[in-house]
Amino acid sequence: SATKERVGVIGVSGVQHQQMTVVDASSGKVRTITPHALFVYEYSWSRDGRRIAYVAAPPPGENNWWVAKLYTQALDAKEAKLVLDPGAVKGSLHGLQIALPRFSPDGKQIALIGGLMSDQGATGGDIYVVSANGGAPADITAGIHTTPSWLTWTGDSRLLVAAIAGGSTRVSTFTLNGDHRATEKPLFTIDAAIGDGSAANAIALDHAQDRFAFIHSSFDQAPEIYAGRFAVNDGIPDQIAAAAHAVTHMNASVKPLWGKAESVEWTNEGYNVQGWLLYPAHYDPHKTYPLIVYVHGGPSWAVRPSWPGVGYGGAPLSALGYFVLFPNPRGSLGQGEKFAQAVRRDMGYGDLRDILAGVDAVEKKVPVDPRRLGLTGWSYGGFMSMFVPTQTDRFKAVVAGAGISDWKSYYGENSIDQWMIPFFGASVYDDPAAYAKSSSINFIKNIKAPTLIVVGERDAECPAPQSFEQWHALRAMHVPTELVVYKGEGHHFVQPAHRRDVLERALAWFQKYLGAGAH
Numbered sequence: 279s280a281t282k283e284r285v286g287v288i289g290v291s292g293v294q295h296q297q298m299t300v301v302d303a304s305s306g307k308v309r310t311i312t313p314h315a316l317f318v319y320e321y322s323w324s325r326d327g328r329r330i331a332y333v334a335a336p337p338p339g340e341n342n343w344w345v346a347k348l349y350t351q352a353l354d355a356k357e358a359k360l361v362l363d364p365g366a367v368k369g370s371l372h373g374l375q376i377a378l379p380r381f382s383p384d385g386k387q388i389a390l391i392g393g394l395m396s397d398q399g400a401t402g403g404d405i406y407v408v409s410a411n412g413g414a415p416a417d418i419t420a421g422i423h424t425t426p427s428w429l430t431w432t433g434d435s436r437l438l439v440a441a442i443a444g445g446s447t448r449v450s451t452f453t454l455n456g457d458h459r460a461t462e463k464p465l466f467t468i469d470a471a472i473g474d475g476s477a478a479n480a481i482a483l484d485h486a487q488d489r490f491a492f493i494h495s496s497f498d499q500a501p502e503i504y505a506g507r508f509a510v511n512d513g514i515p516d517q518i519a520a521a522a523h524a525v526t527h528m529n530a531s532v533k534p535l536w537g538k539a540e541s542v543e544w545t546n547e548g549y550n551v552q553g554w555l556l557y558p559a560h561y562d563p564h565k566t567y568p569l570i571v572y573v574h575g576g577p578s579w580a581v582r583p584s585w586p587g588v589g590y591g592g593a594p595l596s597a598l599g600y601f602v603l604f605p606n607p608r609g610s611l612g613q614g615e616k617f618a619q620a621v622r623r624d625m626g627y628g629d630l631r632d633i634l635a636g637v638d639a640v641e642k643k644v645p646v647d648p649r650r651l652g653l654t655g656w657s658y659g660g661f662m663s664m665f666v667p668t669q670t671d672r673f674k675a676v677v678a679g680a681g682i683s684d685w686k687s688y689y690g691e692n693s694i695d696q697w698m699i700p701f702f703g704a705s706v707y708d709d710p711a712a713y714a715k716s717s718s719i720n721f722i723k724n725i726k727a728p729t730l731i732v733v734g735e736r737d738a739e740c741p742a743p744q745s746f747e748q749w750h751a752l753r754a755m756h757v758p759t760e761l762v763v764y765k766g767e768g769h770h771f772v773q774p775a776h777r778r779d780v781l782e783r784a785l786a787w788f789q790k791y792l793g794a795g796a797h
Contacts, residue, residue: 280768281693281738293337298330300353312351313358319343319398322388324381328353331361331379331388331410340738343398344375344696348390350410361388361412370404370417370615373700377401378477384434386410391426392417394619394700396578396658401478402427402442402611402618405452405460416458424448425580425611425618428479432487433514440472440479442580442612444552445541445604447472447479451515465508465518469541470496471584472504487515494522496583497539497556497593500529536596537561539583542603542643546635547628549617553605553636554581556596557644558796565796568650569601569640570788571633571673575657577609577621589777590656590679590784598785599795600652603640607632623703626665626716633662634670649674650792653727654784656680657740657769661718664748667729668721675791676729677784680740680769683748684720685713693738722751728758730787732780734767760787 282292298312298321312318312332317339321332331350335342348362364371375395379388388410393403402425408415419426424441432438435454439462440447448467452460472492474482482491487510494504506522508515537557544551558567572592574581581604586593592602606612607629609621621629641648653673655663660681667676682688689695689706699705702712714720729752733745742763749761762783764776771777788794 280734280736280766280772282736289338294339295337296339298332311353313356316349316358317342319346320378322380324385325383326385329381329385329410331381332358333376333379333390334358338693341694341696344395344694344700346376348376348379348388348408350388359412361410362390362408362415364392367415369414370420371406371415374403375700376406377403378429380429380431381410382431382434386434389429389431389437391429393425393615394578394622396576396697399478400576400579400611402578402580404615405429405437405439407454407458418452418454418458418460419462420459421614422462423614423617425614427611428477428481430481430483436514438481438483438515440481442479442582443467444543444612445469445554445580445582445606447582449481463517466521468494468522469583470494470499471582483515486510487513488519490522491525492522494524495585497536497554497585498534498583500532500585502526502529534593535559536586536593542636542639544636544639546632549608549620549632550613551605551607551632551636552612553603554583555640555644556592556602556604558599558601559597560599562796563645566645566647567599567601567796568652568788568792568794569603569637569646570595570652570654570792571603571605571637573633573653573655573659573662574604574606574610575655575659576611577625577629577658578611578618580606580610580612588774589771590780594781594785595788598789600788600792601640601644601646603636605633605636607636622701623712624716625701626662626669630662630666630669633666634672637672647797648672652676652788652792654679658682660740663729664731665716665718665721667727668718668724671724671726673727675788676727677787678729678731678745678748679780680733680737681731681745681748682740683744683751684717686710686717687747688741688744689713691741691743719747719751722748723755725752725755725757728787728791730783731759731761732783733761733763734769734771735763735765736767737769739769758791 316334349358507520656679663678752759
């Protein structure tokens, strides 16, 4: 959402608080139970209902999620007990983020996800287990090549986990062993995005844990509720008894206007890389088409098949006759923590090389016109849309949404600077060279590609001055450019008229500089 007006005593007035309250079901009495000094993000009840585990940090909440700690608290206690501080702990979790704490059924352990994460809600990393009384956390999934993003206990030593696997979703059970490791048993993999409305990849279970449901969405299927059934062994889900299938058909008549979607894979510099390729609508293999690369935000996230939302995106480009490549380069989730963390102190370099290798792979696979390559993205994808043309001239037109042109000035302008230190290794004041290395403004004379820049007036995550800097520099370099600032909008646009306008402007920009459709 759009940030509030930044007026008054900054950092003192208008500070938001988010605490936990409980409601007595018989009397309706409401009681706040967590300390006022902590902004609570995510929580879990113990099975006996007497304790809560939660991830929290001092206000303001929009910034400090990246340095949140794990606490437990009895319902009748006024003080929280610190269980885990990622900033102080040794080992692989040091300095990273934690999310989705879950009490084990016996109340003795807490499982959570820890990793390098760009945004709250875009959860992904390894699974860590820590004693509910505190102590060293154990990484029970170290070295796996997927990215867990949701979990729940189904027994005192068994977890049900949904993970990003490449560009797909995998649901598995993990059984804890005595060596602080877990053994995975995959249950099913699905080329779709799933969730239950509470968290990305979340699955809803019934009380007996033998039935499950989630919202299913893919490139060719609009959202529907899917349900299935587990086979239960000793009260614990063990395998699939009935595969997930649609139980609602509210959107059955809705058909895509865009072309088919296909997973593509390639290797680069020792990494296995995956992406999704949308074909042009009404594709003719005997003709050549322009290709637009759409870089996702994050960088700690991944593109999976999902029904496109309203507004700007890759699907309308496909509908108008473009191939669209959604790459998941290094830095993305879905290939394990080594892959996700490979972008640290190297943003815009290794991931660009992966993307260019993906473009090469696509050009060998389908009839792409190499003279008509475009580039776009939002947030981190907007940064890449600003930075990449300083490193290569392969892209002939660019649309940059909510981007970052100068990491050094960005550090002092945005409201979420805490996320940057794990990625850059230090603050901008301690290591300015690390930030300058990935700033497009320092290489601006290399850009030749015509660039449309769009941003929200009240974007606190990628503030508008970053877009002004890029636009101002491109004008000075006599590169065709246009900047559009949308009144009242934040990082993600909400007004339908603005969403339509961005889409129309972007389509017109690519049609002007790349042409549309087959040749």
